[in-house]
Amino acid sequence: MRRRIWQALAVAVFLLVLSRTAVQRDLQASAFQEKIEQCLEAGELPVVVLSQESGEYESLGKSALWAAEYAAEQVNKNGGVNGCKVRIVSENTGSDNSKALSLYQGASRAAFAVLGPIDAPETTYIAQNVERNETVHIAAYSYAESRQLMAPYGISYMSDSEEGELEEVRVWAQQNPDIKNIVLYTMSQDESKENTTELFQNTLADLGLNILKIVDVKPEAGEQDYSYYAIQGLNEDADGYVFLIRGRECANILVKLRQHGVEEGRRISISFSAYGSELFEIAGDQLDGVSIWNKFDPFYKGTQWQQLLKAYEKNIGNTGSVVQVANPVADYYDAVQAICKCYEQFGVTSDNYGEFIGNADVAQWFYNSQMLSGIQSDFRWQEGQKITDYQFFVFEGEMPVNRNDK
Amino acid sequence: MMFGLWLGFMGLAGAMALLFWMVLHFSVENKYQEQTENDLRMAAQSIWDMYGEADFETNIALLAKSNDYFVQIVSEHPIQVMVSVNNQGEKAAPQQDDIADETLFERLNDSDGICQYYVDDQVHASRWAVQAVVLANVNGSRQVLVVSRSQANVDALMKLLTSRYLLVTVTVLVLASILSIWLAEYFARPFRHLNKSAQQMAEGNYETEFIREGPVEARQLAETLELAEQEFNKTEALRRDFVANVSHDMRTPLTVIRMYAEMLEAFSGEIPEKREEHVRMILNETDRLTNLISDTLDLAKLQSGTMEMNPSVFAIEDVAEEVLSSVCANKPEFQFKLDCPESMQVCADRKLIYRVIYNFASNAVKFSGKKQEARIVIRKYQGSVRVEVIDYGIGIEKDKLPYIWNRFYQAKPNDREKCGMGVGLNIASEILRLHHAPFGADSTPNEGTCFWFMLEAYENET
Numbered sequence: 001m002r003r004r005i006w007q008a009l010a011v012a013v014f015l016l017v018l019s020r021t022a023v024q025r026d027l028q029a030s031a032f033q034e035k036i037e038q039c040l041e042a043g044e045l046p047v048v049v050l051s052q053e054s055g056e057y058e059s060l061g062k063s064a065l066w067a068a069e070y071a072a073e074q075v076n077k078n079g080g081v082n083g084c085k086v087r088i089v090s091e092n093t094g095s096d097n098s099k100a101l102s103l104y105q106g107a108s109r110a111a112f113a114v115l116g117p118i119d120a121p122e123t124t125y126i127a128q129n130v131e132r133n134e135t136v137h138i139a140a141y142s143y144a145e146s147r148q149l150m151a152p153y154g155i156s157y158m159s160d161s162e163e164g165e166l167e168e169v170r171v172w173a174q175q176n177p178d179i180k181n182i183v184l185y186t187m188s189q190d191e192s193k194e195n196t197t198e199l200f201q202n203t204l205a206d207l208g209l210n211i212l213k214i215v216d217v218k219p220e221a222g223e224q225d226y227s228y229y230a231i232q233g234l235n236e237d238a239d240g241y242v243f244l245i246r247g248r249e250c251a252n253i254l255v256k257l258r259q260h261g262v263e264e265g266r267r268i269s270i271s272f273s274a275y276g277s278e279l280f281e282i283a284g285d286q287l288d289g290v291s292i293w294n295k296f297d298p299f300y301k302g303t304q305w306q307q308l309l310k311a312y313e314k315n316i317g318n319t320g321s322v323v324q325v326a327n328p329v330a331d332y333y334d335a336v337q338a339i340c341k342c343y344e345q346f347g348v349t350s351d352n353y354g355e356f357i358g359n360a361d362v363a364q365w366f367y368n369s370q371m372l373s374g375i376q377s378d379f380r381w382q383e384g385q386k387i388t389d390y391q392f393f394v395f396e397g398e399m400p401v402n403r404n405d406k
Numbered sequence: 407m408m409f410g411l412w413l414g415f416m417g418l419a420g421a422m423a424l425l426f427w428m429v430l431h432f433s434v435e436n437k438y439q440e441q442t443e444n445d446l447r448m449a450a451q452s453i454w455d456m457y458g459e460a461d462f463e464t465n466i467a468l469l470a471k472s473n474d475y476f477v478q479i480v481s482e483h484p485i486q487v488m489v490s491v492n493n494q495g496e497k498a499a500p501q502q503d504d505i506a507d508e509t510l511f512e513r514l515n516d517s518d519g520i521c522q523y524y525v526d527d528q529v530h531a532s533r534w535a536v537q538a539v540v541l542a543n544v545n546g547s548r549q550v551l552v553v554s555r556s557q558a559n560v561d562a563l564m565k566l567l568t569s570r571y572l573l574v575t576v577t578v579l580v581l582a583s584i585l586s587i588w589l590a591e592y593f594a595r596p597f598r599h600l601n602k603s604a605q606q607m608a609e610g611n612y613e614t615e616f617i618r619e620g621p622v623e624a625r626q627l628a629e630t631l632e633l634a635e636q637e638f639n640k641t642e643a644l645r646r647d648f649v650a651n652v653s654h655d656m657r658t659p660l661t662v663i664r665m666y667a668e669m670l671e672a673f674s675g676e677i678p679e680k681r682e683e684h685v686r687m688i689l690n691e692t693d694r695l696t697n698l699i700s701d702t703l704d705l706a707k708l709q710s711g712t713m714e715m716n717p718s719v720f721a722i723e724d725v726a727e728e729v730l731s732s733v734c735a736n737k738p739e740f741q742f743k744l745d746c747p748e749s750m751q752v753c754a755d756r757k758l759i760y761r762v763i764y765n766f767a768s769n770a771v772k773f774s775g776k777k778q779e780a781r782i783v784i785r786k787y788q789g790s791v792r793v794e795v796i797d798y799g800i801g802i803e804k805d806k807l808p809y810i811w812n813r814f815y816q817a818k819p820n821d822r823e824k825c826g827m828g829v830g831l832n833i834a835s836e837i838l839r840l841h842h843a844p845f846g847a848d849s850t851p852n853e854g855t856c857f858w859f860m861l862e863a864y865e866n867e868t
Contacts, residue, residue, distance in 0.1 A: 227454060228520070234543040235519030259458050261542035261549070 028099065029106025032091045036110040040350045044087040045080070047072055047339050048107045050116035050139075055095025057119045063312075063326035064118045065090055070311055071336035074304075081343045084350050088336075093117055097125035108135040112357040113342070113366070115139070115157065115335050118328050120146075120192070127154060134358035136366050138335050142192065147384045152360075152367035158331040159295055159379075159386045162196045165271055166203060168293035169242060171392050171403070172269040173207050175291070179240040179267060183233040184214045185253060186244045193244045193273075200242075212236040217245050217253070230256035240267045243274060250274040251282035258286040265289025265395065277324045280398065287395040296330040297391040297402055300376045308333065308375060331386075334374040341372060408594040415586030416579075423575045430571055438560045439535075443522055446537035449475055450520075450553045457541055463489060471495030475555040480506045483547040493555075502528060506552045510538055514550065530558035596620030600628055607631075612639045655698050659691035666691075704761075705813070705829050708836035715755045715840060719864050722752050722759070722791055726782045729763045733771055739778055740771060746784040750791045751864040758837045759861070763793065765830040766857040770797035773855070790860040798854040807849060811835040831857075 039046040049068050052061025065088075072086045080086055091107075093100035093116075100122040107114045113136040117123055123139040127146040133153050141147040141156040148154075173179060182204075186197045197214060204211060215232045218225065230253050233241055241257060243250045250270055262268070266289040270279070275294045279287075298309075312325060342348070342365055348356055356362050369381040379388035393400035449469060456465050470477045470491045478500050479489040485508055492498040500506060504525055513521045519540040524533045534554045541551040596619045606614040612635055616628040666684040674680035707713040723746040730742050752759075763782070770780040780797040802810060809815050813832045838845040838859050845859035 224451065227451065228518070231454075231519035231540050234540045234548065235514055235517070236543075237546050238543075239546075260454075261544040263544075 025098070025102035028091075029102045029109075032103050032106035033110045035091070036089050036107060039087050039089050040110075040353050042087075043084060043350045045082075045084040045340075045343055045348065045350055045353065046087055046089040046111060047336055048111040048114045049088055049090040050100055050103055050107070050114060050122075051090045051092050052095050052116070052118060052122075053092040055093075057095045057117075060118055060326055060328055061095070064116070064328040064332045066312070066315055067308075067329040067332035068115065068336045070308060070315075071333045072340075075337070075340045081340050082347060082349045084343075086340055086343075090116075093122060095119070095122065097122050101126050101129050104130065104135075104137070108133065110354075110357075112136060112353070112359060112362060113138065113339055115332070115339065118157070118332075134363075136363055138339075138366070141384060143195075144385075151384060152363045155366050155381055155384045156386050157335045158328065159388045159390070161192060161272065161295075162199050164293060164295065164390045165196045165244060166199060167390050168271070168291065168392060169200070169204065169209070169269055170207055171293075172240075172242075172291045173209055175394075175403075176240065176266055180208060181210045181212050181236070181238050182240045182242050183236050183238045184211050184242050184244065185217055185229065185233070185250070186214060187219065187246070187249070188216045189219060196244055209240075212238050217249050219246075219249070221249055221252075223252075226252040226256055229253050230260060233257055234260055234262075240269065243268070243270045245271065245274065247274040247276045247278035248282065251279045254283050254290070255286050258283075266291070272327070275327075284398040287400075288397055290395045292393050292395070292400055294391045294393065295327065295388070296325075296376050298325055299402060299405075302376060305330075305375055330375050334372070334379060337374070338366070338369070338372050342366065407597065408590045411590035411593055412583075412586045415589060416582060419579055419582035419586070423578060427571060427575070430567060434567065435560075435564055438564075442535045442555060442557065442560065443537070445473065446475065446522070446535060446553050446555060449473055449477075450537045450539045450551055453477065453551055453553065454539060454541060463491075467491050467495035467497075475553050476501055476505075478506050478552040478554075479541060480510065480550045480552060481547055482511055482550070485511070488549065501554070502534065505534060505536060505554055506538075506550070510550060510552065511548070514538065514540060514548070524557070525554075527556055527558060530556065530561075532556060532558040532561040593621060593624075596624035596628070600624065600631060604631060607635055607638070612642065652698075652702070656695065659695040659698075662691045663688050663695075701829055701833065705833055705836075708833065708840070713758075713836075713840065716757070717753050717755055719751055719753050720756045721749050722746075722793060722861070723749060723784055725756060725760050726763055726784060726793070729760060729767050730782065732764065733767045737771060737778075740774070741779040742767070742771070743779075743781045744784075745781055748786075750784060750786060752791050752861040753864045754841055754843075754861055755837075758840070762834045762837050762859065763795065765834045766795035769830060769857065770795050770799070770855075773797060773799040773801075775799040786863060787860065789863055791863050792858060792860045794856050794858040796854060796856045801851040801853055801855050802847070802849040803851055804849075807847060810847060 036046050036048060047068065049065060051065040052058060053065065055061075068090070069088045072088050075081060075086045089111075091103050093103060095117075100117050104114060104126050108130075115138045117126075117139055120140045120142055123141060124143065124146050126137070126139070127141075127149045130150075133150060135153060136155060137150060137153050138155045138157045140158070141150065141154045142158065142160060146154060147156065184197065184200060187193045188197070201211065201214075213232060213236050215229050217229055221229070226249070233253075234257070241254075241262065243254070245253075251274070254268060254270075257268070258265070265287060268290045270290060270292040272292070272294045275292055300306075308329070309325065312329065342362065345365070346356060346359075346362060366381055367384050371378045371380050374388065377389055379386055381387070392403045394403060395401070452469060453466055456462055459465070466477050466489065469475075471494055474493045476493055477489070477491045478487050480486070481488050487500060487506065490498060490500050492501065502525065513523060521538050523536050523538075525536055526532075527534050533556075535557055536552060536554040538550055538552050540548050542549045596617070599617050599619070603614045603616050614635065616631045616635070618625045618628045666688045670681060670684050670688075674684050704713070723744065726744050726746065730744055734740055734742050767780070767782065774780055774797045777798045780795070783794040783796060785792050785794075810831050813829060815828050815832070834857075835845065841861065843859050843861050845857075847855060847857045849855040
């Protein structure tokens with residue numbers, strides 16, 4: 001009898017916690033919805049952003065939110081859209097999947113387009129769990145599977161990294177025709193890198209490249225691990241080394257390779273995901289001749305970009321090195337500009353905003369867009385995938401130089 | 407048994423020796439081996455990290471000398487030793503050609519660029535522990551760092567330990583063998599003796615001696631067997647007495663019957679007074695014989711548990727009166743009084759309870775001595791009816807009281823006339839046990855005895 005009472009009590013507590021969480025989530029969703037509605041009531045056009053100001057993606061999330069706010073500021077400086085000022089209405093997901101979902105559901109009731117999250121796990125969770133979606137969702141739809149699940153509403157805010165990685169290796173191989181046998185450094189715990197590795201295994205032979213060995217690098221590796229990874233590369237009769245890994249791991253292994261016989265930097269190709277301060281700080285003096293690619297050009301001379309760089313440096317407290325601009329900055333700037341362009345083309349104002357919720361024409365406008373003007377160059381969306389130019393660099397000393405500029 | 411014990415002890419000693427050997431071999435030797443491999447790994451790591459530094463070769467020499475290992479750097483195309491330092495930190499040719507030959511590169515091809523292996527030490531009849539790691543790759547030609555250390559010292563130590571171990575093992579096994587023989591004898595001997603004595607007892611010799619020796623359990627077993635032997639002795643004596651008693655008690659009335667029958671045939675048939683007297687004697691003896699057989703049968707039934715109970719409600723004082731009439735019929739001078747202030751109902755087998763009171767009363771008459779007087783006292787006592795048969799006769803010694811309920815027990819074995827077969831009280835006790843009735847006897851020598859029992863009082867609820 002007593003046991004049954006305890007069991008019933010435990011179930012009751014569990015249900016209470018569950019219902020409390022559900023109520024809490026619903027309250028968050030409603031509050032976010034109200035925030036958007038208040039913006040419209042104030043006669044402003046909302047650009048709804050699911051931001052990551054805390055949690056695992058905090059550093060990237062803050063930069064992305066800043067870029068969105070900066071873009072809105074630029075639009076407003078030019079008089080806004082259709083006579084309305086544009087306002088970024090954001091809410092922090094805390095890099096938490098379930099919170100991101102409830103906020104997204106709240107936003108969907110009041111907005112016809114939502115920007116973010118920046119990361120694949122949160123985006124995939126929303127795509128898999130949202131009950132009914134008629135909201136244009138510009139987020140990290142880098143996986144075709146998620147995109148198809150949300151089509152035609154799921155739109156990728158950034159260009160596909162797998163294709164970029166392949167393009168970099170193709171360009172690198174073309175520039176170095178003597179490189180035939182390579183060692184590939186990857187990180188199987190990163191799903192994106194795992195997919196890229198599979199793509200390379202299937203396609204590099206067509207480029208005349210033979211993968212001698214795939215070295216699987218663990219995140220949070222130590223000094224001895226870096227030596228071990230380097231030795232694995234040195235043990236092969238390789239002409240070149242391709243890195244699909246992050247900055248710190250890539251820099252440490254690269255330094256050891258260079259110290260142990262890999263004298264020519266041109267034999268090394270690095271992924272965009274290593275493009276950052278750690279690579280330059282750890283391996284700066286070993287990068288001469290090394291190839292690297294990125295989704296944007298930090299040295300782009302365009303006025304808008306240069307203004308953005310200055311503002312970014314001022315607001316984020318950068319050290320002044322242009323190469324440290326976070327990756328989603330350019331993409332979020334472009335996404336906000338695209339949303340504003342949509343408002344302009346469809347004549348959206350704060351009064352008629354609600355009429356565009358679930359509008360199929362608007363969804364198609366994003367999903368298969370005409371050419372749009374970006375912060376660095378034009379881009380378009382095709383079947384929700386962002387199509388843009390990739391930027392390829394070769395280090396001259398410690399500075400990456402865009403191949404197109406050479 | 408002795409062989410089994412010896413085998414067990416030797417098995418234990420062998421297992422211990424094996425365990426010790428396994429510890430020596432797998433633990434000590436593996437520990438040394440692991441230590442050597444770790445040292446070589448650390449040495450290779452240190453040298454690997456120093457590659458490219460200006461004083462690279464000088465540092466190698468220092469490390470080799472201070473850590474007692476040999477270092478070579480071997481290039482792949484062509485295979486040649488680029489640097490070779492001995493354990494004194496001096497430049498010297500490799501200690502053996504096969505430390506770093508072409509098989510080195512085959513080993514590395516099957517590895518991640520690091521491998522560990524052993525090469526036979528041709529000079530010291532030992533082995534070289536070798537750690538090889540790719541140090542650099544220059545234009546597709548690997549340069550391999552080979553660090554090695556002789557295992558001669560470790561092997562010598564292990565040989566020494568093994569030889570000592572073998573000596574210790576042989577000594578231990580010999581001692582264990584001697585000890586196990588002594589222990590096996592110590593444990594097996596008493597049981598052998600006990601077994602022999604028990605066999606003698608089984609053959610009917612109840613005077614066999616059980617020697618108390620060896621371990622506690624064997625001594626306890628000897629005591630137990632001795633007690634059992636004593637009990638057998640007592641039972642045998644009782645059996646013999648019983649046979650003698652039954653023979654005597656049956657023969658006596660038969661002799662009397664025959665004597666009076668002959669007298670009837672010879673002369674008293676014509677004299678009515680004599681004939682009547684002789685016929686009465688024959689009938690009395692026949693009754694006595696019948697009672698004897700009846701007692702024997704009842705006893706057998708009670709012992710086998712086949713005695714059937716026929717409970718009924720009756721007044722206990724009525725049964726007591728019947729007993730008194732019967733007992734005093736042939737002894738009109740005996741003063742047997744019934745003391746029962748009120749009628750008391752009980753539920754029991756009337757016939758069996760009559761038998762109990764009769765046996766107690768008969769005893770009272772037999773042993774009342776000169777004071778031809780006895781009493782039956784019936785009282786209510788805590789919801790039960792307590793019946794006491796009290797005589798003022800010779801009494802029973804205190805040490806004999808516990809045995810009076812035993813079968814064939816006779817407190818006065820020499821007084822044949824009074825004692826009978828020694829089954830009366832045993833029958834009474836069995837009947838009372840059958841009724842789950844408490845019973846007992848209190849006695850003081852030369853003052854008298856009180857036999858008592860209690861039955862649950864029957865209360866008519868209506």
